[in-house]
Amino acid sequence: MNMSDILSGTNSFRKETFKKNRSRYIDLVKNGQHPKALFIGCSDSRVVPNLITSSEPGDLFVYRNIGNFVPPFNPKVEFHGTAAAIEYAVSHLKISNVIVCGHSHCGAIKGVYERDKLDTESMTHLKKWLELGERAKAIVDKMAIKQHLSFEEQLEHTEQISVIFSMQNLLTYPRVAKKVMDGILSIRGWYYKIETGEILYYDEEEMEFTPIEVQ
Secondary structure, eight states: OOHHHHHHHHHHIIIIIHHHTHHHHHHHHHHOOOOSEEEEEEOOTTOOHHHHTTOOTTTEEEEEEGGGOOOOOOTTOSOOHHHHHHHIIIIISOOSEEEEEEETTOHHHHHHTTGGGSOTTTSHHHHHHGGGGHHHHHHHHHHHHHHTOOHHHHHHHHHHHHHHHHHHHHTTSHHHHHHHHTTSOEEEEEEEETTTTEEEEEETTTTEEEEOOOO
């Protein structure tokens, strides 16, 4: 898709999609947004939250970053987009669910394994950001030795374990922790398999990712 295709797409949206759903958009302007879930996903162009959840505008409050990482709470950080999104969603929008969604073939997770190859001058922020995946990688490094995992298997395990650590990091945010304790906020971990369209969820009792099954 080149720039002319993107511009053509905006025109098609205005003339077709928007026109067909005009009343919904007008309602969202008039009454504001009231999403029930914060979806923290990866910036990967192959992972489209509204598409994989079949949701509409106004249904999800979406925040995407490289690797769908959630850093631990740190009030000393001056500019922090992820933390700001979490605070806004939980305190202002009063969402009742947070979904952290990782995915297969994640470039960020592969980048964690290749951080030393990144040029510090041109990718200073990216190299620092990928440190958030080191904890998951360290666990998988030990697994790889014991279980003789292939590199592809190591990446998949790291993709999934990093979701679990992001879920844990969410609980370092005071407001999030309180709402979870009060039973009015749930944290969910998902793993989207691009090649099959399947979405797995983290089962905390079984401590594993299992396919979502809806009756």
